[in-house]
Every structure is written in C-alpha cells, then in structure tokens.
Amino acid sequence: MRVHKVTIAALAVAAGLSLTACQNGDDSKGESAPSSASSPAGGSTGSAGGSSDGGSGAGSSDQGGGKDSAGKTSGGQGSTAGTGSDTNSKTGKCRTADLQITASDSTIDGDDDLSVAVTLKNTSGRNCSISGYAGVDLKTNAGSLSAQRTGQEPASGVLKNGESVAFGITYPANDSGGSGVRITGLLVTPPDETRTVTLNWPGAATLPVTEGGGSPVKVGPIGSAGQGG
Template sequence: MRVFKLGGLAALAVVAGLSLTACQSDDGGDEAAGTGKGSASSQTAGDSGSSGDSGSSGDSGATASAGASVSGASGGPSSEGDGKDGAQGADGGVAACRTDGLKVTAANTTIDGDDRATVAVTLKNAGGTSCALGGAYAGVDLKTNAGALSATRANKESIPDLPVVLKAGESTSFGVWYPFNKTGGSGVRVTGLVVTPPNETKPVTLAWPGEASLPVTEDGGGAGVEVGPLGSEGQGG
C-alpha cells in the first residue's frame, strides 16, 4: 500500500515559498532548487492545446522557454486543480513556468497490493532558466466515454498552495489516484489524461497509462479520482 507523508510535503512547499522570496531580494541571492529530481517517464506530452478527441501522445514534450513572472500568471481552467490560489511573486522575481516550457509525462506506478491505482505525472522544466510553478496542485481531468471527469485535490486542507521553483532541467511529480474497477462490468472507459500546470490556462493532453476503466457510479459517471500535490509521487516510471 502506497503512503506518502504530508508533513514532508508541506515543509517542502514552505521551503519552496521561502526560496522564491529569497530570489526576489535585493542582494541577488541564488535561485532555489525545485522539489523533483530524476528523469521523466516514457509517456510524453503531445498536443499542448486544449483537450483533443484522441488523447494520444507525441514523441516529446513542449520545450519553449518560460516567459512571464509569477506575478503575471493566470488561473487554469480545471475545476479544482487550476492553481488559482497560488502565491504570487513580485515583479522581477523568478519567471512563471509556462506550459510550453514544461515537458509533461505520465506513467502507471500502481504497485501490487495497493488499494487504489496510481498514475504519476511529472513536470520537467525544459527551459534554460529557473521557473516557478504557481501553486501546489496541477489541474487533472480524465477523458472518458461518459464525459470529462475532474480530479479533486487530495489533502488540500493541510497542503499550503505555495509556488515550487524548478531549476533548468529539474522535475517534480504528483500522483493521480483512482479506484480499481472490480464490478465485473466494462465500467467507464478512460481515453485520455488532461493536465494543466499550476496557475496556467493551457493544458496538455496525454495518453492514459493507467487501468482501462473506472467503476460506474449511480449517476453513470466514473468513480472519484484524486490528484496529489507536487512532490506526492516519485518520478514517473
């Protein structure tokens, strides 16, 4: 059974916030390192625009460099994980991580014996300079044959929604948790994964690397899906 410690995650988020403040001081201190280390998984981002019908992935993620500062970042479109509550930096601070400057990947990381299935999503800074993810949560939506299903934030009451700074080439990962379909039926078929980085409006559509279906709820939709904060899952793979 997979367990992650929330205390460490909260501390990590606070450290990231303090690091961002240090970057904005007048003494020209060094930029803070990001939370994630390691390589991205084999599932890579394809279309960087809005959700398409296929949900398929391309050969590589977007690699455009990040531009605007954290203070200019806007909220994302997903219902709960859009990062709209993320802390904002002062002008001249670390640039905000933009979707086009991130390589977004996903992999099935479910372990035998887990009570829920897991997909790890990794965000890698593909630009040449440090950038700040504008909150602790990304937006996650599953594309299904019953319509879009938005993930809810796990443990959102205890996780401060602070920015996370990634140096060039650094990564951070988070978990997407969902129930196994043990009903014996076909369930709700998952056809794609849509990820919107924290405090961004532009999503990335990936192929779904997890279980083929979710159990059906009474209203005909899929059972609950949760998204964890940045750093809540090991690097996808």
C-alpha cells in the same frame, strides 16, 4: 607774435603725444582681450567633461557614476545594473510551454487504489517556480471527468532547469465485473496556467461505474509523487 607761435606749436606737440599715448593704451587692451576670452572657454570645456582632463573625465563619469551639479553621488550605469540584477533574481512561474509533461503508471501491488504519476520537466533554459495543484481531467466514453484535490497542503518550490517534479493521480480499480467507464485520454493543466496538454492514459483501461455525485479520481499537489533529475 613769435611768442604766440611757439606756444601754439608746443601745444600741438603735447596734443600729439597725448593722442599717441591713448592709441598705445587702446592697442594693448585689444591684444589682451583674446587671452581673457579664451580662459572662460577652457573652463567651460572642463566643466562639461566632468574634469579638467576633458574627454577622459567624461568617459569615467559615464561609466562609473560621479557627482552631479548638486554634489550628490550618482550611480550612473551601476544603478541600472543593480535594478536589472534585482529583477533577474526573481524567479518566474513555470508555464506550460516551459514544461515537458509525461504520465506513467505508478501503481504499487497491494495498494487499495491504482495510481498514475505525472512528471513535469523544466526545459525552459531557466529556473521557474511551481506549486499548488494541476488541473486534471480524464477523457472517457461518458464525457470528461475532473479529478478532485486530495486536500494535502501544497509546498512551493523552484524547479531548476533540467529538473523534474511529479504529482500523483489515484483512482479505484474496476472490480465490479462490468465494462465500467472507458478512459480514452488525460488532460493536464499546470498550476496557474490555462494551456492544457493532452496525454495518453497509462493506467487501467476502465473506471468502475459510480452512483451519486463526486469523482472517484483524486489528484495530489505538485511534489506529491516525488521528483527526479
């Protein structure tokens, strides 16, 4: 019986030692788990920031472009600025609201026809493009009279802010000895516009009475009367 008791006691001690060893192994695994879990978290932060430096990497990526997840270079804000720059480089058309329009007598002694110069000054604060023929109508006591184009080839150009361009209106003198057609005003519509400006007529007071079709009043293209600053 003594032999069996010793054997049982030895087995009990061995089992106890084995159980203690297992518990120590489990404890060591439990301590290393937080360390291994913290590594992916740190890696994830570095990836989101665009670099291992965290916030500073994210800032440089936002401001100056970098590489996306596919490895392609992205322009970031630089691409948007480039598109805006291209858009701003295009000059828009001169609108009626952009222009200060005036008219003055430009008749030169000895000319067969009388003339009026219409000046358009760019007061928009930006450059604008203008070309072609303006719409010109004379208000008279007999109704509205539209000017006919001279047929000159118009030249396109950019009117810088603060600069002016002019076109000419020609019409015959009333040498008939009669009262003729009395001119009461001038209507000007810039090229490609629908808004009209009404001006005082600075030229001769009357036109000769004409028979048949057609208008004795002619208008030249933008720039036909020279330009000034």
